[in-house]
Amino acid sequence: MDIKIKDVAKVANVSVATVSRVLNNSGLVTEATRRKVQEAIEAMNYHPNATAKFLRSKKTMMIGVIVSDINVSYYAEIVKGIENMAYSRDYKVIICDAQNQKEEELGYLELLLNRTVDAMILVSINGSISDELICNLVDKNYNIGVVGRYIEHPGVPCIFTDNVKFSMDVVGHLIGQGHKNIAFLSGYPDALDSYERLEGYMKALRENRLPFRQELIENGDFNEEGGYHAFKRLIEKEVDFTAVYSANDEMALGVYRACAEMGIRIPEELAIVGVDNNRISKYISPRLSTVNQPKYAMGALITEKLIDQMNENQFKEQRVFKVDSELLVRESSKFVK
Amino acid sequence: MDIKIKDVAKVANVSVATVSRVLNNSGLVTEATRRKVQEAIEAMNYHPNATAKFLRSKKTMMIGVIVSDINVSYYAEIVKGIENMAYSRDYKVIICDAQNQKEEELGYLELLLNRTVDAMILVSINGSISDELICNLVDKNYNIGVVGRYIEHPGVPCIFTDNVKFSMDVVGHLIGQGHKNIAFLSGYPDALDSYERLEGYMKALRENRLPFRQELIENGDFNEEGGYHAFKRLIEKEVDFTAVYSANDEMALGVYRACAEMGIRIPEELAIVGVDNNRISKYISPRLSTVNQPKYAMGALITEKLIDQMNENQFKEQRVFKVDSELLVRESSKFVK
DNA sequence: TTGAAAGCGCTAACAA
DNA sequence: TTGTTAGCGCTTTCAA
Numbered sequence: 001m002d003i004k005i006k007d008v009a010k011v012a013n014v015s016v017a018t019v020s021r022v023l024n025n026s027g028l029v030t031e032a033t034r035r036k037v038q039e040a041i042e043a044m045n046y047h048p049n050a051t052a053k054f055l056r057s058k059k060t061m062m063i064g065v066i067v068s069d070i071n072v073s074y075y076a077e078i079v080k081g082i083e084n085m086a087y088s089r090d091y092k093v094i095i096c097d098a099q100n101q102k103e104e105e106l107g108y109l110e111l112l113l114n115r116t117v118d119a120m121i122l123v124s125i126n127g128s129i130s131d132e133l134i135c136n137l138v139d140k141n142y143n144i145g146v147v148g149r150y151i152e153h154p155g156v157p158c159i160f161t162d163n164v165k166f167s168m169d170v171v172g173h174l175i176g177q178g179h180k181n182i183a184f185l186s187g188y189p190d191a192l193d194s195y196e197r198l199e200g201y202m203k204a205l206r207e208n209r210l211p212f213r214q215e216l217i218e219n220g221d222f223n224e225e226g227g228y229h230a231f232k233r234l235i236e237k238e239v240d241f242t243a244v245y246s247a248n249d250e251m252a253l254g255v256y257r258a259c260a261e262m263g264i265r266i267p268e269e270l271a272i273v274g275v276d277n278n279r280i281s282k283y284i285s286p287r288l289s290t291v292n293q294p295k296y297a298m299g300a301l302i303t304e305k306l307i308d309q310m311n312e313n314q315f316k317e318q319r320v321f322k323v324d325s326e327l328l329v330r331e332s333s334k335f336v337k
Numbered sequence: 338m339d340i341k342i343k344d345v346a347k348v349a350n351v352s353v354a355t356v357s358r359v360l361n362n363s364g365l366v367t368e369a370t371r372r373k374v375q376e377a378i379e380a381m382n383y384h385p386n387a388t389a390k391f392l393r394s395k396k397t398m399m400i401g402v403i404v405s406d407i408n409v410s411y412y413a414e415i416v417k418g419i420e421n422m423a424y425s426r427d428y429k430v431i432i433c434d435a436q437n438q439k440e441e442e443l444g445y446l447e448l449l450l451n452r453t454v455d456a457m458i459l460v461s462i463n464g465s466i467s468d469e470l471i472c473n474l475v476d477k478n479y480n481i482g483v484v485g486r487y488i489e490h491p492g493v494p495c496i497f498t499d500n501v502k503f504s505m506d507v508v509g510h511l512i513g514q515g516h517k518n519i520a521f522l523s524g525y526p527d528a529l530d531s532y533e534r535l536e537g538y539m540k541a542l543r544e545n546r547l548p549f550r551q552e553l554i555e556n557g558d559f560n561e562e563g564g565y566h567a568f569k570r571l572i573e574k575e576v577d578f579t580a581v582y583s584a585n586d587e588m589a590l591g592v593y594r595a596c597a598e599m600g601i602r603i604p605e606e607l608a609i610v611g612v613d614n615n616r617i618s619k620y621i622s623p624r625l626s627t628v629n630q631p632k633y634a635m636g637a638l639i640t641e642k643l644i645d646q647m648n649e650n651q652f653k654e655q656r657v658f659k660v661d662s663e664l665l666v667r668e669s670s671k672f673v674k
Numbered sequence: 675t676t677g678a679a680a681g682c683g684c685t686a687a688c689a690a
Numbered sequence: 691t692t693g694t695t696a697g698c699g700c701t702t703t704c705a706a
Contacts (some may be wrong), residue, residue, distance in 0.1 A: 004683060015693040020685060028691060049452040051391035052683035055698050060388060062431075070417075080407075083434065092431050092448070097420065111429070113384040152578075204474070283590070285622045341699060352677040357701060365675060389699035605684050 003046045011041035022049055031114040054115075062092045063303070064117040066125050070097040072222065073274045074248065074295060078123050078136040078147055081299025089307050102128040112142050114250070119143035119306055123299075126192055145306035147298060149192060150320065157305040159298050159321040163193055166291045166325040167200025168207070170245050170273045173187045173289075173327060175208050177335045179243040179271060182210075185230045185255070194219075197275070215239045220251045227251025231258045243333070245273040249278035249290050252332075256284060271333040286331030293301050293325040340383045360385055366376075369627055391452075399429045399453040400640070403445045403462055407434040409559060411585065411613045411632060413671065415460050415484055416567025418636025426644050433444040437438075439465040440600050449479050456480035456643055460636075465514040480642035484635060486529060494642040496635050496658040502539025503628045503662040505544070507582050509611045510626075510664060512545050512670045516608060519547075522567045522592070524559040531556075534612070552576045557588045561595035568595045580670070582609040585613035586627050589648055593621060608670040623668035630662040 003025075009016045014037060023030050029037075040046075054060045063086050079095060086093045094117060096108035105128040112120040117290045122129060124147060129152055138144055138155040145157040174182050184201045187194040198217070205212050216233050218228035227246060231254060234241070246252040252274035256266065264270050266286055273289040274281060281288035301321060309316050315324040342360075346353045351374060358366050359374040366374075377383075400423050420430045432455060433445035442465040449457040459466060461484060466486055475481055475492040484492040484663045511519050521538045524531040535554070542549050553609045555571050557563035564583060568591060571578070583589040589611035593603065602606050603623055611618060614629035638658060646653050 002683095005685095006683080017686080017693060017695095018685080018691090021692090024685085026686095030691065033691080046688050047447065047452075049392075050448075050451040050453040051395075051397060052698090053685075054388035055386075055392045055700085056683080056685045058388075058698075076413075083432075084436075092453070094429050094431055095420075099421075110384065111387075114387040115384075116387040116429070227618065280617055280620050283617050283621050339699095342701095343699080354677060354679095354702080355675090358676090361701080362700095367675065370675080386699050389682090390701075392684085393700045393702085395682075447698080503695085 002049070003044050005046075005048065008037070008040050008044060008046050011044060012037045022138065058115075059118055060258040061090055062094055062117045063227070063306075064108065064120040065123060066096045066098065066100075066120060066129075067123040068098050068105065068125060069100050069298050070095060072250070073278050074293070075123055077295035077310070080301035081296035081301075082121055082123075082303045083299075086307070089304075090194060091307065095175060098125075100124070105129060109137075112137070112144070119310055121145045121147065121302060121306065122149070123150035124191070124193070127190060133148040133241055143306060143310050145302045148304055154315045154319065155309075156317065157302055157309060157319045157321075159323065160301045161298070161323050161325050163196030164200040164203060166293075166327060167197045167245070168204040169327045170275070170291060171201050172208070173206035173247065173329060174243045174271060174333060175204065176275060177212065177243075177333060180210060181213075181216065181239075181241040182243045182245055183218070183234055183239075183241040185227055185234075185244060185246040186198045186217060186219045187226075187251070189219045190330055191222070194247055198247075203246060207280070214243055220247065220254070222248050222250055224250050224254040227254025228258050229254070231255045232274045242269070244273075246272060246274045249274035249276040249281045249288060251291075253278075253280065253284070253318050254289055256288075261284050267332050268336060273327075273333050277328060282330070284302035289330045290334040291325045292324055298323060299319050338385070340381050342383075342385065345374070345377050345381055345383050349374045358538060367475045381429060395452075396455055397452045397508070398427055399431055399601045400643075401402060401431045401433055401445065401448045402460060403433045403435065403442055403466075404460040405435050405439075405462060406437050407432060407441065409564040409587070410615050412460055413628070414632035415636035418633035418638075419460075419640045420636075421459060421633075422640035423644070426642065428640075435462075435465075437516065442466060446474075447480070449474070456482065456647060457488070458639060458643065459483045461485035461530065466529060476500040480643060480647050482639045484622040484639055491652045491656065492646075493659075494639055494646060494653065494656045495566070496639045496660065498630050498635070498660050498662050501540060502532030503612070503630075504534045505541040506601060507612075507628060508538050508541035509545070510636060510666060511582065511608060511610060511670060512541070512547065513578045513581075514608060518550075518576075518578040519580045519582055520553040520555070520571055520576075520578040522564055522571075522581060522583040522588050523554060524554045524588070525587060526556045528559075531584055534582075535632070538582060550576070553578055557584065557591070559585050559587055561587050561591040561594070564591025565595050566591070568592045572599070579606075581610075583609060586611035586613045586618045586625060589625055590615075590617065591625075593625075604669050604671060610664075611668050614665060619667070626667045626670040628662045628664050629665055630658055635660060 005016045005019050009019045022034050083093045098104035111117045135153045148160050150158050202212050218230040220230040275291040277290045277292035281290045342353045342356050346356045423430045435441035448454050458523050472490045485497050487495050555567040557567040610626040612628040614627045618625035618627045
């Protein structure tokens with residue numbers, strides 16, 4: 001019932017090979033033939049069957065993106081960069097949202113293994129998919145790129161921000177505002193971002209000769225709710241602190257909520273800085289100081305490199321990208337006399 | 338180099354047909370054979386080539402979603418409902434984000450025509466893809482579902498909210514708060530949602546015997562920026578009004594910004610109600626009154642119906658779903674004596 | 675319950 | 691420049 005390349009060939013009075021050549025702009029076709037074929041294609045409203053093309057050409061022009069939670073605006077923004085670059089290069093994107101279920105992350109790799117997608121990008125995926133597995137797959141010619149993680153393999157494009165550096169900026173800024181007791185609200189303790197941000201926090205304290213106090217650290221989950229509870233636990237410990245560095249803006253939102261409930265004034269009684277430049281951060285009151293990471297650009301860059309590498313069919317010399325982020329000081333951490 | 342079904346068959350000492358049966362749980366295989374095959378599959382780390390399966394089975398288990406702008410949280414939420422339902426039914430989803438380029442919307446239909454996807458869902462897509470085209474495609478057995486639109490064809494599952502009804506609720510609420518001059522900020526004038534919300538606005542005025550004044554209507558674009566400018570134009574006209582019904586929350590955000598700049602106090606000098614229950618609406622100050630639409634559920638429902646219809650291979654008797662929305666009254670429109 | 679074999683619709687190697 | 695034809699790796703019909 002569907003129209004096939006054979007039907008078009010018959011009508012245009014040429015071979016299927018010629019029709020295929022026209023479809024794929026492979027040159028080697030006289031203008032007259034091309035026109036004749038093109039007319040038949042249009043007259044018959046022919047649409048080449050993509051699945052046949054996939055099988056034969058061994059390419060689907062699709063890229064998968066595994067992300068732990070697409071609701072997190074930080075990830076969503078990266079994915080947007082991936083999508084736009086992919087589409088501009090004629091690739092489609094399948095988003096594999098694990099919705100915070102680690103087991104799902106591994107399962108989505110099947111799309112790569114079974115050739116549904118030509119490549120897979122892992123966005124801040126840790127733990128569930130080991131470095132070893134990634135290296136193995138790349139050795140078997142599967143194409144993989146990672147965001148927010150470093151893989152020791154020349155065939156894996158990697159991109160991440162310098163968590164340590166901007167965390168030092170954040171804590172340095174807070175110290176500059178006169179704060180001496182600064183709490184740190186971590187994300188999932190096993191996330192690389194959490195770990196590195198903590199590292200930057202400690203490093204800044206050290207450089208400023210301030211003591212590191214374990215009791216000022218609490219773990220959250222990168223979500224509003226987790227930030228709320230982590231902050232509450234901090235309060236219950238009755239330790240002194242005048243500022244909070246929250247590992248992301250979402251958790252800072254939870255801190256705002258807790259402060260509102262407890263009547264703690266921001267920034268007069270408590271200064272807060274988050275990370276991500278979440279859109280909400282500039283709509284809340286007071287506006288939240290945060291760190292702007294080039295999320296979109298990171299997604300676009302990793303995708304570009306991965307596609308280039310696939311098409312050139314050899315590893316790129318530059319495959320590791322460490323990008324800088326910018327501290328945005330807003331009212332939540334400004335000195336108030 | 339890849340392992341194929343034939344290789345597995347050889348190792349398991351059965352035919353490829355039997356391996357295929359095991360892979361697809363098609364029964365008719367003795368437990369002993371099944372185990373033998375399963376073991377070979379695992380031992381060889383075999384992953385069936387999906388593209389071959391697509392071609393042969395004439396299904397890709399993928400659904401496309403055309404959305405005019407995934408950045409709009411309203412659409413993103415619907416898409417999330419689609420994705421979850423799709424994944425729970427073993428379908429993958431390809432998001433086709435037109436990024437506000439109408440021409441793109443049409444182009445994405447190609448994925449349906451060339452069999453990359455088994456079905457396509459149109460989320461609030463108007464204009465670019467005509468009713469007639471949709472009907473034509475469905476007549477040719479392509480599977481299409483629509484959100485936020487009604488198609489006169491028994492084969493097209495449709496879901497939308499009752500814009501007129503909740504708009505009447507909004508305007509009725511404002512009138513109940515004592516407002517007599519209520520401005521309406523529309524979205525794109527050609528969007529069905531804009532039109533119907535305006536209709537509800539007018540109907541509520543009529544029911545309450547208030548005059549309809551054309552000068553109180555301004556068109557925006559459903560974005561913050563558009564809302565800002567639409568509101569500015571309203572102000573410049575120097576007409577009296579004490580309340581604004583904004584066709585969505587994004588535009589209301591623009592109104593907030595304009596009010597902040599001009600020193601207009603909300604809700605004392607101006608009451609505002611939006612639509613969408615955008616996450617930001619409860620973080621801004623004062624919290625924005627809005628309308629909560631069951632976006633996620635709508636996405637999930639249309640997907641479920643579409644998949645069911647595909648699998649049952651016949652049109653469903655119930656295919657049109659009109660769902661209700663709920664007015665959330667918050668501080669931005671509460672009476673202040 | 676299992677196997678042999680046709681063929682899904684296309685691309686690409688080879689021949690003309 | 692064009693045509694012929696062999697598969698791509700799988701599912702499924704038919705026969706055993």
